[in-house]
Amino acid sequence: MHASRFTLSALSALAFAVSTPASASVGPIPLDCDRACLEGVVNQYVQALVAHDPKRLPVSADMRYTENDQAMELGDGFWKTVESAGNYRHIFADPEAGEVALMGTMHEAGAPMLMSVRLRIQLGRITEIESVYYRPGGGGPSNIAATNRKTCGSAPFRRPSVGRAST
Secondary structure (H helix, E strand, C coil), X not given: CHHHHHHHHHHHHHHHHHHCCHHHHCXXXXXXXXXXXXXXXXXXXXXXXXXXXXXXXXEEEEEEEEXXXXXXXXXXXXXXXXXXXXXXXEEEEECCCCEEEEEEEEEECCEEEEEEEEEEEECCEEEEXXXXXXXXXXXXXXXXXXXXXXXXXXXXXXCCCCCCCCC
């Protein structure tokens, strides 16, 4: 009698484990995050950045954040000095790789600057954030203020073809 109760309990536990969706350990970003989804993630990043609130982002516990090639804690560096998003923004989404990049203008200390950021998404969470900032007079492109006046949409990412048939 005890053996049959144990067997029934074990089978019930196994059935529960098998029927529990694997997505229980997956983050809030869809696993099949398409171009529009990736654009939404990078826009969410910019909103969190301007709000100085990295807790708004669905990041993994082992997320890596770099700013101008320096590893740091998310919320440090530019997160503390950013004033607002600028007018120029260009988004490059690669759903196949689960990555999205943005090049656009931001404002810091009353002046426009250029920001490039790349986000990597795995299992529904941001796992990597790589950012590079170009401030006026600090290298990078000249006349960032003129770039800030332009508005631009997003360009679809096109993977280069691996091989071409010779003709």
